[in-house]
Amino acid sequence: MKIVVRVPGSCGELVQGWSEGSPFLGTCPINKYTTVEVSSDFSGRYGLGEKSLLALSLTLSRLGKTDFPYGIRLTSELPRGKGMASSSADIAAVVVAVMEILGQPWTEQFIMDIATAIEPTDGVFCPGIVLMNHITGQVLAGYRQVPALQAAVFDLGGTVNTCELHAQVIVDKSKIDSQAMAAMLAVFREAMTAQDGTALASAATQSAFLNQDNLYKQELTALWQLGKAAGALGVNVAHSGTVIGLWWPAQAGQEEISRQAEDIARQLAVSFRGIVQLRPGGVEVRRT
Numbered sequence: 001m002k003i004v005v006r007v008p009g010s011c012g013e014l015v016q017g018w019s020e021g022s023p024f025l026g027t028c029p030i031n032k033y034t035t036v037e038v039s040s041d042f043s044g045r046y047g048l049g050e051k052s053l054l055a056l057s058l059t060l061s062r063l064g065k066t067d068f069p070y071g072i073r074l075t076s077e078l079p080r081g082k083g084m085a086s087s088s089a090d091i092a093a094v095v096v097a098v099m100e101i102l103g104q105p106w107t108e109q110f111i112m113d114i115a116t117a118i119e120p121t122d123g124v125f126c127p128g129i130v131l132m133n134h135i136t137g138q139v140l141a142g143y144r145q146v147p148a149l150q151a152a153v154f155d156l157g158g159t160v161n162t163c164e165l166h167a168q169v170i171v172d173k174s175k176i177d178s179q180a181m182a183a184m185l186a187v188f189r190e191a192m193t194a195q196d197g198t199a200l201a202s203a204a205t206q207s208a209f210l211n212q213d214n215l216y217k218q219e220l221t222a223l224w225q226l227g228k229a230a231g232a233l234g235v236n237v238a239h240s241g242t243v244i245g246l247w248w249p250a251q252a253g254q255e256e257i258s259r260q261a262e263d264i265a266r267q268l269a270v271s272f273r274g275i276v277q278l279r280p281g282g283v284e285v286r287r288t
Contacts, residue, residue: 002039005097006284007125009033009078010085011151011245011276012238014129014200015188015207017181025134026188027085028204028236028245029124029281030151034076034089036097042071048094049080051118055091058114059098070101081159083241085122091115092125096283111283112137120240127282129192141189146280147197148250149233152261153273156219156242180210201234201247208237208244215240219268226267230260243273250277 014026048056052074060068074094078086092111099106108126115121116137123130123137128144184206191199208220217237224235227246236245246264248257254275265272 001101002037002041002288003097003100004286004288005036005038005093005100006033006286007089007093007096008085008279008281009076009089010083010122010124010238011153012083012236012241012243013122013207014204014236015131015184016134016239017184017207017210018176018178019181019185022133023135024131024140024185025122025239026131026192026203027123027126027129027281029085029129029146029279030276031279032077032084032276034074034078034086034093036090036093037073038070038097038101040070042073045072047074047076048072049087049090051087052090052094054118055094055114056098058117059095062110062114063102063104065102068098072097079155081241082155082243083238084243085124087119088115088122088124091118091121092283096125096285100285100287108139108283109137112139124281125283128280130281131188141192143192144280145195146278147191147195147200149197149201149247149278150250150252150254150257151236151245151247151276151278152227152232152257152264153276154219154223154244154246154261154265154268155271155273156217156244157271158242177210180206184210197247197249198233201232201236203234204236204245204247205234207239208235211237211239217244219270220244222268223264223270226264227260230264245276
């Protein structure tokens, strides 16, 4: 028997910040994935990092087990330390793969409990797009439908340690502009309810610039100015990472977006990582 589990990563977050004294983020799942395969046809553990190995151990512990008599292999399209939810996708895929191969039921809350025990978590494994407290794992709102948007992804270079940054941000929360945060969050909620991609891109842009006090991105202003001139609807960031997304409507031509993005990347000396589509989050399971 073989189980294959696939979980999407993200292009940063659509929104992130603090509201009424608690942190929140709006997930930004994309069509790049972590895949975990478990099988009785091979043995050993391949491709699992420290966090995914801990997820394996915690899942077995929740089931009262110490032994895992199957091979497990993890592969990912998501780079590490860039803010693309690589760890969250890895953890979720491992948890579900283990539960499935052992014939155990699971829920998104079960995944969330294990994930948040390891680190601040991005709910890319939740269906649709969710607004959530990424420290406690509480889901504040869920939206099953996703606006049709695509993004050119840029990488500013380097890596960011999520846990260290979140500790710093919590200490520095006195810097928060509460009124601006509340206005941005209201735009996000309205945009998701109305399935308004233009308004969603606007909320993401507001959030990107509000995050400059927490993790400053020197290229953000220029990248957004160039993107807006090229026809982009908005910009978003990895609030605890190094990637930036420029967002276009789904019907815009990818060849033209790529040409514009490559030109922007040359001007700003950053890396263009390609085009991704916003998609619903969630876990995909295949049995063979």
